[in-house]
Amino acid sequence: MRTLRRLVLPVLAICAALVSRSAASAAPVPEKPEVHLAAAGVGFPYLPFIIADSRGYFKKAGLDVEIGVFSGGAKALQAMMGGSADIVAGAYSNTITMAAKGQKLVSFVTLASCPGWVFGVTRASHGKVKTYADLKGMRIGVSSPGSSFHMGANYLLNKAGVKPGDVSIIGVGSSAGAIAAARSGQIDALMSNDPVATVLQGSGDLFPLAVMRDPAATRATLGGDYPEASVYTTRDFAAKYPKTVQAVTNAILEAERWMAQATPEQVAAAVPAQYALADKDVFVRAYANMQNCISRDGLMTDAAAHTVHDVLAAFDPEIGKASIDLKATYDNHFVENADKP
Incomplete structure (x- = not known):
């Protein structure tokens, strides 16, 4: 037995060291x-970061994440550029618009690989x-004017020969305000996402012209994949704190993997009350409609980046004229280096 113990214990020690080393590489400090x-x-589209927080994946990755929710991507971006935030969960398109202005932002993990948009006509028209x-x-x-919703609507109209000056763009918000505007006849058409689209379709107040709730439908409508939401930061922050960015990526990917196998009811139950956009029944139906948009692997592709660029260029011709290195607006290596299940 002593001989056996002398032989086995060193092997166990080596195995423990290898496991420890593997865990350290997968979960950087x-x-x-x-x-x-x-x-x-x-x-x-932002549910993965909410799930990463509520299910403890950020803490598991060694992070204490303070979340500030802003009324739109422009204000969230402003918070980071002003130094009060480190990273942003927002539209990937912001990295491209800022690149046109000489600012170096980088998306490092994708949250939603399609926008989940529904563009439809209201009951009034x-x-x-x-x-x-x-x-x-x-x-x-x-x-709101200038939002990704506005850009998407403009792109679809432009393809049909309808110029920006041919329509009136009205900011109605993305929740209760949008529902009220559609039902009261204040607008003739609406670009929305869920749960607003599910609520209005269910009540007969919205009749879709285009639905982008899954990758295939998005490709058919926009001509390619359109990653609506991602987590991005400045290139300086990613270079200075690579292990922090890796930890954020690991937590987001764990949330996406969990969501991929969870039922809509389980996802609804995992969303804290302060982040719930609808009651549980509506949430479950709405999430079931668009759950295929949630990224499964966090990756960005060059083709998808080009689709976003094309939509932006249709909205803002200056984007089309600018010399932008799209490959510099995203970095997949944090996803590729993440711990695998």
């Missing part, structure tokens, strides 16, 4: 454990509008 995350909102071209002279509701 963050250089900056306290991280301030600015969120563009708490809509469904349903009988008058059959195609995008019929929207000339009408009122289009978006979350």
Whole structure:
């Protein structure tokens, strides 16, 4: 027995060391454990970071994440550029628009690989509008002028020959305000996402012209994959705190893997009350409609980056004229280096 113990114990020690080393490489100790995350909102495309927080994945990765929710991507971006936030959960398109201004931002993990948008006609104008071209002279509701909703609507209209000056763009918000505007007849069409789209379709107040709730439908509508939401930061922050960025990535990916196998009811139960956009029944139905948009692997592709660029260029011609290295606006190596299940 002594001989056996002498032979076995060194082997066990080596195995323990290898496991420890593997765990250390998969779960790096963050250089900056306290991280301030600015969120563009708490809509469904942003659920992975909410789940990462509520299910303890950030803490498991050695992070204490303080989440600040802003009323739109522009304000979340402003918070990071002003130094009050380290990272942003927002539209990937912001990295491209800022690159056109000479600012170096980098997306390091994708949250949603399609936008989940529904562009439809309201009850008030349903009988008058059959195609995008019929929207000339009408009122289009978006979350806010200049938002990704506005850009998406503009792209679809532009493809049909409807120019920006041919319609009136009205900011209606992305929750209760959008529902009220659609039902009261203040707008003729609306670019929205869930749960607003699910609520309005269910009540007969929205009739879709385009639905982008899964990757295939998004490709058919926009001509390619359109990663709506990601977590991004400045290139300087990623270079200075690579282990912190890796830890954030690990936590987000663990949330995405959990969401991929969870039921809509389980996801709804995991969302804290302060982040719930609807009651549980509506949440479950709405999430079931768009859950295929949640990224499964956190990766960005060059083709997807080009689709976002094309949509932006249709909205802002200056983007099309600018010399932008799209490959510099995202970095997949944090996802590729993450711990695997």
